[in-house]
Amino acid sequence: MRVAAVALAVALLLTTITAGAAPPIATQSIRPLFSITRDAGGVLSLPTDVAIGIDxxxxxxxxxxxRLLIFNRRGxxxxxxxxxxxxxxxxLDPVGVCTDPAGRVYVADKGNQRIQVFSADGEFELAFDVKxxxxxxxxxxxxxxxxxxxVYVTGNSNHKVMMYAATGKLLGKWGGxxxxxxxFRYPATLTTANDGRVYVVDVFNTRVQVFNAAGKYVLEFSGWGVLPGQSVRPKGIAIDRRGRIYVSDSYMDVVQVxxxxHQFVHVLGTGGTPHRFISAAGIAIDDTNRLYVAEVLxxxxxVYQLEP
Known part of the structure; x- marks a missing residue:
């Protein structure tokens, strides 16, 4: 982390020195809508991931x-x-969440070493162990x-992706x-694309790896660094309806696109200035181009509206 901090400081210094000649970083504008900080039961504590249902x-x-919390579209x-x-x-220490096309909700219940599955309105359906x-x-x-x-699950201690049927039957696994x-070195969040590809945030290798639906390696992108398109602590990932890929970095406090x-396009922000998130982890994008960011600390x- 100290090496990363020094590198980032040097990069910022060089940017300042050459500000007159260097073009501003490409940004995509976002508009803040609202934040979710509590429900009737109290304030949120270390929210790590967010997902959007079909409704x-x-x-x-x-x-x-x-806890797993459900809010409507207005928060x-x-x-x-x-x-x-x-x-x-x-x-016990749940970390990740996703939804499927039928509206079911899957929760990575880390401390209990299992995935729990709920209906769209929050009724328990099943659970299966992840070992x-x-x-x-x-x-x-x-x-x-x-x-x-x-259903694909990232294992943080075995450094693998585990693949299951929706019923919880193990179909395969890959990595190490x-x-x-x-x-992998501590894979974190993952997401799937409409073509079946699986995108895995490989945190300590500071990259995103892409696999086909069966787990065959396809490609990777990003990499360690503080330049546009590079990462220090990639954490969250989401894909919008146009196929653009959004990756959050909890160290540099940005979301890159x-x-x-798989080529870098821009960072979320305004007028060449990146928007600074705070310890951004899991992210999600809905069909109306809203961005949801879990800011853990x-x-x-x-919640933001992504501008065209």
């Missing part, structure tokens, strides 16, 4: 309070699910395929600790 509802993992509380525990609809040869994997995120038939193609060819989920 526009907002699902937030309230990790510090061991009004709908339901709170769970408490600290290991029974059905209870959680690798009988050993815990610390599941930190979950993503459903575009057809809803497969390392720096080579198809290997890549086109469908600010204990909030911030």
């Amino acid at each position: 526009g509802n907002i699902y937030i993992v309230d990790g510090g309070n061991h 009004k509380p709908v339901r709170s699910i769970g408490r600290r525990g290991s029974k059905q609809a209870e959680f 690798d040869n009988g050993k815990p994997v610390d599941p930190v995120d979950v993503a459903a395929s575009a057809d809803g038939k497969r 600790e390392g720096v080579n193609k198809g290997e 890549f086109d469908d060819s 600010k204990n909030r989920v911030s």
Whole structure:
């Protein structure tokens, strides 16, 4: 982290020195709409991820309070699910959340080493354990395929992606600790594209790796650094309806945007100035081009309108 901080400071210094000659960084404008900081049960505590349902509802993992929260599209509380525990609809340090095309909600219940599945309105449906040869994997995120038939889970301690049927049956796995193609060092969030590809944020390797639906390596992009398109601590990832890829960086406090060819396009901000998020982790984008950002240390989920 100290090396990254020094590098970032040097980059900012060089930018200042050459400000007269260097063009401003390309930005995509965003407009703040509202923030979610609490529900009827109290304030959020360390929210790590957010997902959007087919009806526009907002699902937030309230990790510090061991809850799954549901809000409507306007940010009004709908339901709170769970408490600290290991029974059905209870959680222990939940981290990731996603929805599938049928409206089901999947939660990576990290401390209980399982995925819990709920209906769109929050009714418990099923749970399945996430283990690798009988050993815990610390599941930190979950993503459903575009057809809803497969569910992908990142294992933080085994450095793998686990692939399941929607029923919880293990279909396969790939990865392992390392720096080579198809290997990971603490994979975090992941998402799926309409073509079936799986995008995995490989945190300590500071890159995003892309695989086909069966787990075959396709490509990678980003990489360590403080220049546009590079990352220091990539955390969240989302894909919009045009195929653009958004990646949050919790160290540089920015969200960068890549086109469908995985080339850097711009950073979210205004007039060449990046918008600064606070410890941005999980992100989501809905069909109306709204961006949702879980800002962990600010204990909030911030909502923005992405401008064309």
